[in-house]
Amino acid sequence: MEFYGIVGKANTLIKSYLQNRYQRVQIKKDTINYCSEWELITDGVPQGSILVPLFFLLYINDLPNAISDLSTPILFADNASLIISNPDSLQFEKDINTVVQTLHKWFHNNLLFLNFEKTQFLQFFDQKYKCYETSLNIQ
DSSP states (O other): GGGGTOOHHHHHHHHHSSSSEEEEOOOETEEEEEOOEEEOOOOOOOOTTHHHHHHHHTTTTHHHHHTTTOEEEEEEEEEEEEEEEOHHHHHHHHHHHHHHHHHHHHHHTOOOOOOOOOOOOOOOOOOOOOOOOOOOOOO
């Protein structure tokens, strides 16, 4: 937070909001409540909080810098779109695979998970260019 200029009392307030939080799971079956033990939360933010979108944007703020050499990232809330353009189909395939691998590494390094089941790939072609099948190498 200090990196973004959040210092002093604001920093202390936000840290107190995010640190030393506990949670447990409660399941009600029929008329009986089952509860897990309380566990210390070491990552994440309280779900449902009005501050969650702001914290998420601060958290992923450096994502565009990690991939902007080969793509134009567009971030909105918790969604990201990447625009990659190259008329050379072989270079396009290399570029997109480089960006996907960089994204995968960035997510891993930032304790996030890139859900490939929710990830879509859409390719547009100009009439003057041949349509080549592009393969993505996700590891």
